[in-house]
Amino acid sequence: MTLRLTSKQPLLCEAQGVGSSRGHSNPVRDNTAPTMGHDIPATTGVEAADDANARQNPLVVVLAWMKAKDAHLQRYHDLYMDQGFDVLTVKTDPMQLAFPTNKGSQYIAQMVLDFLLNNPNYARLVVHAFSVGGYQMGEMLVRMHKGGSRYLDLMPRFKAQVYDSLVDYTGIPTGFPTALTKNQFLRKVLEIMIRVQSVIMYPMSTVHYKAASRAFHDNPLTCPALMINSKEDRVSGLEDNIRVADCWRKKGLDVAFCTFDDSKHVQHMGKYPDQYVNEVLRLLRKVQLAA
Numbered sequence: 001m002t003l004r005l006t007s008k009q010p011l012l013c014e015a016q017g018v019g020s021s022r023g024h025s026n027p028v029r030d031n032t033a034p035t036m037g038h039d040i041p042a043t044t045g046v047e048a049a050d051d052a053n054a055r056q057n058p059l060v061v062v063l064a065w066m067k068a069k070d071a072h073l074q075r076y077h078d079l080y081m082d083q084g085f086d087v088l089t090v091k092t093d094p095m096q097l098a099f100p101t102n103k104g105s106q107y108i109a110q111m112v113l114d115f116l117l118n119n120p121n122y123a124r125l126v127v128h129a130f131s132v133g134g135y136q137m138g139e140m141l142v143r144m145h146k147g148g149s150r151y152l153d154l155m156p157r158f159k160a161q162v163y164d165s166l167v168d169y170t171g172i173p174t175g176f177p178t179a180l181t182k183n184q185f186l187r188k189v190l191e192i193m194i195r196v197q198s199v200i201m202y203p204m205s206t207v208h209y210k211a212a213s214r215a216f217h218d219n220p221l222t223c224p225a226l227m228i229n230s231k232e233d234r235v236s237g238l239e240d241n242i243r244v245a246d247c248w249r250k251k252g253l254d255v256a257f258c259t260f261d262d263s264k265h266v267q268h269m270g271k272y273p274d275q276y277v278n279e280v281l282r283l284l285r286k287v288q289l290a291a
Contacts (some may be wrong), residue, residue, distance in 0.1 A: 001111060002089045006239055010057055010084030010289070023119030058159070058289050061112060062089045065165070065266045066097065075169060075269060076128065079277060085126070088115065092136050097186045100208040109139035113147075116154055125291060126160045126230045130266050131236065134166040138212030141277045145215060152157035157219050162280060165236040165266045166244065168216075169209035173198070178235050178265070217247045224254040226283045228268055228276070235265040244265065256283065264286075 027147045060080045064073060068091060077087050090112055096104040116122065129137050144151040177190035198206045225248060229241045238259065258279045260268050269276040284290035 001091075001115070002082065004087040005055070006057060006081040006084055006086055008081065008084045028250075057084055057086045057119060057122075058083045058126065059119075059122040060087050060128055061116075062087055063127065063129035063136045064089060065131035065133060066092065066094060068130070068266075074275075080126075080128075081282060083281075083284060085289075086122070088112070090133075090136065092132060096204060097132060097135070100205060104137055105139050105207065106143070109143055113140060113143055113151070113154070116157070117150075120153075123157050125158045126162070126284070126289065127158065128162040128164070128214075129166070130164045131167050134163050134216060135169060135209065135212055136162075137161075138216035139208075141215035141219065141221075142211055145220065154221060156266045157220075158223050159289060160223050161221060161225045161281050162228065162283065163207065163241075163244075164239050164268065165211070165233055166227060166229065167236050168240045169206075169213045174235065215281065217244060219248055219251070219253070220229060220255065224256070224283060224286055226256045226258065226279060227260045228260075228279065230260040230263045230265075230268060232260075232262045233265045244272040 062073065062076060062080075073089060077089070080087055081194075090108060092105050092108055096108060098104075116125065118217070125136060144155065157280045173191050173194045177187040179195070181187060181190070198209075225245075227235055227241050227245055229238055231238060241257075245257060248255050258268075258275075260272055260275075263271040281290050
């Protein structure tokens with residue numbers, strides 16, 4: 001995880017465009033906490049950082065797509081930092097996705113939750129998840145449900161949620177290979193291997209994918225949501241996105257949909273930057289986190 005601190009105050013009175021208010025960033029790894037220039041070893045999970053603990057900015061939790069590089073994510077960081085947000089970027093690598101337990105995606109989910117619990121000054125949270133980041137969010141929701149009263153004060157802190165190119169667990173057999181290689185033959189081989197693995201390793205992986213999917217569909221968060229997708233996305237199924245949105249709307253959630261005609265997986269902002277930014281800002285204004 002990496003925490004980036006904006007140099008701007010939250011913008012509530014004057015709308016701004018996307019720029020480069022990068023501030024500075026601090027890595028948050030396993031059992032360390034972020035500081036101004038170095039990591040402090042922690043003995044009990046991710047502790048509150050002095051630098052972060054004094055801040056009153058809103059925080060966006062960016063759950064990145066698989067193999068996303070910082071250069072790919074910078075435009076999203078800038079979008080939020082220009083609005084006065086600090087940014088917590090979370091990455092899940094292929095092995096952590098394939099084996100969720102121990103040091104896998106469940107471990108990452110707990111790290112994020114520990115950070116949020118230990119930094120209660122971040123009282124206004126937004127989650128912006130890409131592709132399998134939706135699954136990572138599902139793992140967080142599973143742990144929030146299991147944790148019961150421990151997370152009761154955390155849930156109301158979420159003010160908005162954005163899901164770009166959402167991939168449900170049913171899309172992992174095709175989405176995982178597509179993210180790893182452009183070779184069509186290798187993609188097919190990997191898809192077959194994943195489908196076989198889902199049967200053979202059901203107790204180690206598939207059962208956790210299904211639990212995260214159920215938790216995601218039964219989303220306990222009540223804040224407005226924005227789902228961004230494309231008719232031409234070969235990884236993220238539009239119908240899957242619609243089913244999730246329908247589940248949430250039946251629960252009373254305010255769900256906005258932004259569907260592009262021809263952009264590829266997690267490339268919507270690159271092809272339609274103005275419309276993408278406007279949709280995100282519209283959501284942030286709805287919850288009074290942007291001018």
